[in-house]
Amino acid sequence: METGQPSRTAFSAARYRAAHQVIEGGSIFRDPLAVPILGVPPDAEQAPDRRGMRLFIAARTRFAEDALAAAVRNGTRQLVVLGAGLDTFAYRNPWPELRVVEVDHPDTQADKRERLAAAGIAVPESVTYLPVDFERESLADRLVAEESAFFLWLGVVPYLSRSGYDETLALIAATPKAEVVFDYAMPPSSMSPERRAALEARASRVARIGEPWRTYFRPGELAAELRDRGFAELTDLGPAELAARWFGRPDVPKETPGGHVIHARR
Secondary structure (H helix, E strand, O other), rough: OOOOOOHHHHHHHHHHHEEEHOOOOOOOOOOOOOHHHHHOOOHHHHHHHHHHHHHHHHHHHHHHHOOOOOOHHOOOOOOEEEOOOOOOHHHHHOOOEEEEEEEEOOHHHHHHHHHHHHOOOOOOOOOOEEEEEOOOHHHHOOOOOOOOOEEOOOOHHHHHHHHHHHHHHHHHHOOOOEEEEEOOOOOOHOOOHHHHHHHHHHHHHHHHOOOOOOOOOHHHHHHHHHHOHHHHHHHHOOHHHHHHHHHOOOOOOOOEEEEEEEEEOO
8 A cells, every 4th residue: 555545456346346236236245335435436347357356346245244144143243344445334234233343554444434424424333443554553452352253354365465364363263253254366376377367467456556465375275274273164165156156157167266255253
């Protein structure tokens, strides 16, 4: 990120969520606040070459919020949104008993609050903002997680250093009844030349705006690491599972590499 400026990739993800509402009518993931919070039409994300990323972002959000709904039914009363960006869940939260903590860089958080005010989107009393400059502060020193907490960690992990990922995961794992949903990218070396070229092109775009991808995982290795940290229940959806679940495509080969979203529960 540029000093004094909000995250540009957070804004881009918001445009994809809004574009899904416009182009697919929110068929995978409904968010009536996605377009209003932007203040601009999501036209750039209508390009044919953006379709895959747009649908992946819609699917990862749907998967995460479905998992959150189950957690709330089981008694979870705290949601921690790590790298909240322009995510709108806290402002359409259907559960008055669920308290939401939004964690993000101060510049990104300030921009979001300005956008909420401009769009006339009310901030419920259940929302707490926790600005954290990760270059100078430790999240562990600022966040007080409840014994049973759900961590929403979307669109963040690929941008973290491995040490930054490990530190945050350690904080989550220290929560006795933690659940977390995050997405991750597989390494370019695991992909076909065509997919590798597409991934590297996107990585190059975000690197040019100062937010490079730094961390990749292979599914089996990540699962082993999570189990070592006490996460006994894992659900990992890769391209094949996402295509079958939400896009009516059971024909995608199971080992197809690409973006994944995972739900881990202690």
